[in-house]
Amino acid sequence: MATLLLDRADLEVRIVDGALALYENGSRSQTVPLRLIERAIIQGARTRLDSSVLLKLAEAGVATLLLSPRAGRQVAIVLGPAHNDAAVRLAQARRTMDHDFCKAWARGLVTAKLRRQHRLLQHAETRRPDVRKSLFDARKGIDVALRQATDDQQADCPRLRGLEGSAARAYFHGYTALFAPELVFTGRNRRPPRDPVNACLSLAYTLLHFDAVRAAHGAGLDPLLGFYHRPAFGRESLACDLIEPLRPVADEWIWQQFSSGQLRPEHFGTDKGAYLLGKAGRGHFYAGWEKFAPLPRRWLRQRCAQLARQMRTEGEPWLEEFEDDEVF
Structure with a gap:
């Protein structure tokens, strides 16, 4: 899974044992190891995640694109560490x-x-x-x-x-x-x-x-x-x-x-x-x-x-x- 799309309403994202755990209505619906993700796209209305999730994504070299839930307009891009040269x-x-x-x-x-x-x-x-x-x-x-x-x-x-x-x-x-x-x-x-x-x-x-x-x-x-x-x-x-x-x-x-x-x-x-x-x-x-x-x-x-x-x-x-x- 090179790209992870998070576009469902009322989705909660957590980090559990080196993986992204997706929760819907309080129950875990999916688990995706970070090593399988190259990029993440977040477009879901009321998708919830805290700074630790973005931190782990960045540390793993996963670029994250935040889109407005309705229009699909770029709001922000979160990248991992920059090249040192x-x-x-x-x-x-x-x-x-x-x-x-x-x-x-x-x-x-x-x-x-x-x-x-x-x-x-x-x-x-x-x-x-x-x-x-x-x-x-x-x-x-x-x-x-x-x-x-x-x-x-x-x-x-x-x-x-x-x-x-x-x-x-x-x-x-x-x-x-x-x-x-x-x-x-x-x-x-x-x-x-x-x-x-x-x-x-x-x-x-x-x-x-x-x-x-x-x-x-x-x-x-x-x-x-x-x-x-x-x-x-x-x-x-x-x-x-x-x-x-x-x-x-x-x-x-x-x-x-x-x-x-x-x-x-x-x-x-x-x-x-x-x-x-x-x-x-x-x-x-x-x-x-x-x-x-x-x-x-x-x-x-x-x-x-x-x-x-x-x-x-x-x-x-x-x-x-x-x-x-x-x-x-």
Whole structure:
């Protein structure tokens, strides 16, 4: 059990003999050894646990994501001990101020994302010939932005964000055509999501972001220090960077969930205009997600390990300079 989902109402969580013990109505319903858990997601209304549970999870290296019970919005992430190699973070911080590095990093992210958006729509044309025109037009719009992002080697981050935005407008023109009319999916919206598809997109991106934070933290990187998404108060900007190329991959998975009938309109409810996954819907969503997520997680681990190696090589000489200057 790599991921433990706690989404039942009135659930109490305790630590018993190196395991998480789950209690419902005063009776133990399940026991899960800590060594089997890589990540925990807590979304249940009135889920009760004390600080000792979070402490044991962190000590065991289990990252914990706290979601709002209804909307599935990230409230907090609790991580285990940080990597001890200061050279990595020192170089990472310096690179956030290196405009050439940030431009090259951003161009790689944006072009990878646009290529995957294009590939998704191209694949969809073979399955949905009835909406081929919308998909073809969307791909043409992405092609224009992708060509400009590839050809303009001097494009800075604001310019790349503009190209990413124009591609997104074209992309969602095609992507929305893939869903049934009763889902009322007309484009990307959030806070609150105003249709079932947007509710799933928001949750999927939140889960990808959580895995990106976990991968960065595990590699010794600082999740807050991004190169494309600039560092900002309270935002894990590096995680925002890392998930950009993965968004179209999640988009395709969500389309598959709806087209196969795994997710249906009756799996959703509304609360003050926001569409929310109900209990049955969450069960289908998370079960499918755990089958889908290993590949994106592996990509995140590999990408973070690669970046950390580069930062370590750059940062070790600087760290030695600090050590040489120490006077006690």
